[in-house]
Amino acid sequence: MFNWKEFEHLHVVRKLKEILIHWWNVEVFFSDDRGLLRTIEKGEEKEFANAVCNLVINTERGFESFADFITETTKKIKNSGADFTVDDWEIGLKASIYPIYIHDEFMGSVVAVGYFHETDLEKQRTYLKKRLIEMGLGVEDVEEAIQTIKCIKKNEVDYFHELVGLVAEEIVTLHNEISVREERISELNKELGTRYKYDTMIGKSKPMQDLYSLLDKIRESESTVLIQGDNGTGKELIARAIHYNSHRKDRVFVTQNCSAFNDNLLDSELFGHMKGSFTGATRDKKGLFEVANGGTFFLDEIGDMSQAMQVKILRVLQEGTFIPVGATEPRKVDVRVIAATNKDLKEMVERGEFREDLYYRINVINISVPALRDRKEDIPLLIDYFLEKSAKEKNTKKKVLVKRAYEKLLDYNWPGNVRELENEIERLSVLSGTDTKITADMLSPRIKTFGDAKSIQGVRVQGKLKDSLEELEREMIKEGLRRNSWNKSKLAKELGISRAGLIMKVEKFGLDKRKANKD
């Protein structure tokens, strides 16, 4: 249930490891609750930055010695219940060990290994050399490797341990995030079974369920509906779902994009015209309102409509009548109107760009469509759906995404919402050619590099240690505040510090909401 490899990929963990290597040439390892070394296996060649680890762990005997040490020291820390401990690997290198607890249950440890203490440096070097030569390693290699081992000075010890501890904390945070997500998904699966009510719409998340129950309530009503949501969130899909689940379903569903035409054309498009009413009007033409009679009329991008058109639409909504271009008599229709926009109509009303009376007339029932980033648990379902769709269209076998690619898709913030996801999956299906596997390196660059740019990339690994630690702390708090929507209690818990402590740090780093938003 604990995915150690995943933790290794965590951006924060990678960054912390980089810092630990840069400053003290120390390697970080994980062990599970039984003390088994994770993320590295026997017989696996691995390149370590720490030259002694590199020499020793890549030999069979050395690996065993190391694995034993990890088991022993993990047992020790588990039994002692200590916050952390420092131990000696028998060959003569020091290690700092932090336990990982999830809800008071011991899950394993983080071991940072490969340094000397400040005192008796020469003695430590001599001992290490003796042991390595006893292991059958070449004298020259050994001497060269030992030169690179660093000692942790007394005034650095606290910082060093703090960093190793942070690795353990980040693992706990990520693990908790993942299990909350998984719990939520399995709950939803139970609630909904495998069938969805609105079968064109994919999504089992809470926001989508709220949407379905709203649709249940309103589909039979005659009231006008205003659907608001960002680009590609599925506004049109929802409008169709309302129509095809209402008693009007056997009549037409007509769509008109209000931004696509100039006023005159839109006028004639919507309301029709009489023969001879303008040059080119060689015969009577029915407007879309008339075509939609008995059915549903979907007015898309209603926020782009001119003031003059707004007046005419208002009339249809209020009286159910309109006058075709060039006609004298009004006509009456029975049409349910659904409007959609990605603009903030209310704000447009305040700015005088949209008629207030029309706004209230349209906004009888308001549907605001959740953005994809607010319902990330639906992403796997959508991916599956689009993979299936693409396979059907191309008559090929359904493709599979590797886990890493999934994670990247989950991390991304999807400004273009479902449409962007759909396009990405389509692109991946094409790119992967005859390969059934889709790997992370095939992802679009913006998705592949998303987490890297966002998190703590700015941390320095040069200059004063204290400064770089403060910088790291600042970045972690800044990023954590965003992630937790400025909920300080939640973040304090995550970081394992008191709320007061966090508030002090927020003050110290000038990270209160308004300032942080300006960054």
Ligand SMILES: Nc1ncnc2c1ncn2[C@@H]1O[C@H](COP(=O)(O)OP(=O)(O)OP(=O)(O)O)[C@@H](O)[C@H]1O
């Ligand atoms: N919940 C969903 N399940 C499956 N497909 C969806 C879902 N939501 C959106 N889509 C798909 O995403 C694409 C965009 O949806 P749609 O055109 O309805 O969005 P929109 O909000 O009208 O976008 P725009 O703002 O660009 O007009 C469509 O191909 C649609 O089928």
Ligand SMILES: [Mg+2]
């Ligand atoms: Mg649309």
